[in-house]
Amino acid sequence: MAGHGNGNGEEVKLLGIWFSPYVRRVVWALELKGIDYEWVELSFRDPKNRSRSLLEHNPVLKRVPVLVHRGRPVVESLVIVEYIDETWRNNPVLPLDPYERAVARFWANFVDQKITEVLIKLLSLTDKTQMEEEAKQASKALEIVDRELKAKGKKFFGGETIGLVDIALSIVTNWMEAIEEVLDVRIFDSRTHPLIAQWKTNFVEFVRHNLPPKDGLLRFYRRYHQSKIASVAPSRL
Amino acid sequence: MAGHGNGNGEEVKLLGIWFSPYVRRVVWALELKGIDYEWVELSFRDPKNRSRSLLEHNPVLKRVPVLVHRGRPVVESLVIVEYIDETWRNNPVLPLDPYERAVARFWANFVDQKITEVLIKLLSLTDKTQMEEEAKQASKALEIVDRELKAKGKKFFGGETIGLVDIALSIVTNWMEAIEEVLDVRIFDSRTHPLIAQWKTNFVEFVRHNLPPKDGLLRFYRRYHQSKIASVAPSRL
The missing domain is CATH 3.40.30.10 (Glutaredoxin)
Structure with a gap:
């Protein structure tokens, strides 16, 4: 590698x-x-x-x-x-203009706080209602990201190649798909996130499918979630 | 202003x-x-x-x-x-060297996640045991920051003037003091945080006491905390 x-x-x-x-x-x-x-x-x-x-x-x-x-x-x-x-200054990951850099940092943090951290939290939850409420909030955040991508009108947030925001948003590929399946919740929806749907295809292609395999993630997250459920069981009895 | x-x-x-x-x-x-x-x-x-x-x-x-x-x-x-x-490139807030910049960003994020966010969360808690546990964690995080300041051996994280980390760490001045008083918890301790104790004095002097007044913060946070207690009361009865 x-x-x-x-x-x-x-x-x-x-x-x-x-x-x-x-x-x-x-x-x-x-x-x-x-x-x-x-x-x-x-x-x-x-x-x-x-x-x-x-x-x-x-x-x-x-x-x-x-x-x-x-x-x-x-x-x-x-x-x-x-x-x-x-x-290393070749192939910039962040834009060079200070204002554009601030915008990229803002959206990377937004994705981290409203989507990535929520996904990881979901795996530790045991209450289905709370899980669905959190998933709904993440889905709404993804709608905001979808609108921003539409306003931008480019293939990636970074333009023709991936940048900081795209790197943060990568969580919505195999990771999110695996977590949705393990927990039986739905965050991504191609009808409410049409730009993200296309972005996912473009991103996976751009990184040449250099992602953890979904079946491996499924096994790992399933075990992780079950260990969390097991650890809270005694206090709930 | x-x-x-x-x-x-x-x-x-x-x-x-x-x-x-x-x-x-x-x-x-x-x-x-x-x-x-x-x-x-x-x-x-x-x-x-x-x-x-x-x-x-x-x-x-x-x-x-x-x-x-x-x-x-x-x-x-x-x-x-x-x-x-x-x-504006005069009077740099971040160091110019990429490695030093990464170190500064790391510590600013550390202070945000382990101290600032915890302080704000504390104001919404009603369970005293949980409150004290969170305060203890924040106090331990502050010990780590104290050791780092000692290792650095300068007046501020930014050297002789304040930088990114100092700006983030400002939370331990009037804000933390007011929150400790409102909630009757203790995070800062000059015995376990001796370098931070001196840093606080230096910082307040450097920003020319340009801070929200502590009595105003006390009144504001007391009202805020009481509104949080009131809002959870019905479900706890």
Whole structure:
């Protein structure tokens, strides 16, 4: 899993986990720039090695992704993406104009707070009514994103290639589809999100189907959700 | 409430509310740069005019701060601060080096998620045990920030002047003090946060005491917390 040469021989290492939507953001940013990097999978099956790596590289939050460049760790997915964009200037991920940059940051944060974080929260919920209410709010947020994409009138938020907002919005591809299936809730609807429907096809094609496979995500999220249900069971009896 | 001339005669307008910690971040960034701006107070006492302004300038989130520059709105406090820093290059708020910028963004987000958001959540809680648990977590997060400031060995995270992290951390001044008093919880402790104790003094002096007055915050937060308690009362009876 490597790019096409970073042209300067500097070591770039990415600590990740295959299913994480946050780690994948960094993968695409690196590949957009054509940067060679080493992928280090922090397997869930080797918790000891995993905690040692995280304690060393991300002692405050102890989570992936971690990008190690020139021996120094950079953490938090959107912070890493901006770091990559400011370090390697070819193929910009953010627009160059300050106002356009602010708009991109706004929408990336909007998607994170109103869609990505809600999806992850959904997996921990056990009350079906609350689950459906949260899903409805995420669906409404996605409608707002759909209108914004329509107003923009481009293939991607980044124009003809993907940018910061597209990288954040990637959650609505395989991840959201898997979570909807596991929880039997519906967020995406091609009638209320027609632009997003087309965007999904374009995005998956643009990243060359470099996504965690949906069947793998289904298995993983199903197990995760069941463990959450099991852990609250005693107090509900 | 204005700066010392932005040198280019462009209209800069800030829509805010006096007590908001998020709005104040923008005030300091503008004043650091010496930018003339018009302050537009969106009073809580005039909800009609307030909603009209917010619908016009921030239709997606409908909240302050909103910075209007050249007739275009920029929203979300940290996004606005970065916009100001990228638009007016004097007196940098973020470091210039990409790695240092990533570190500053990381800590600003850390303070937001682990301290600022927790403080605001505390005001909506009614269960004392939960309140104390959340306060304890925020206090631990502040210990981590204290260690980082010690490791940095400077007056501010920004060095000799305030930067992005200091602007985010401002929440621990009058706002946190008022919330601790209203809820009778304790987060800040000069024994476990000795560097933050000194930082608070330095910060308040640096911004020339340009903070919402503590007695005003006390009154506002007390009323706010009581309205939250009242609104959950029926279901708890």
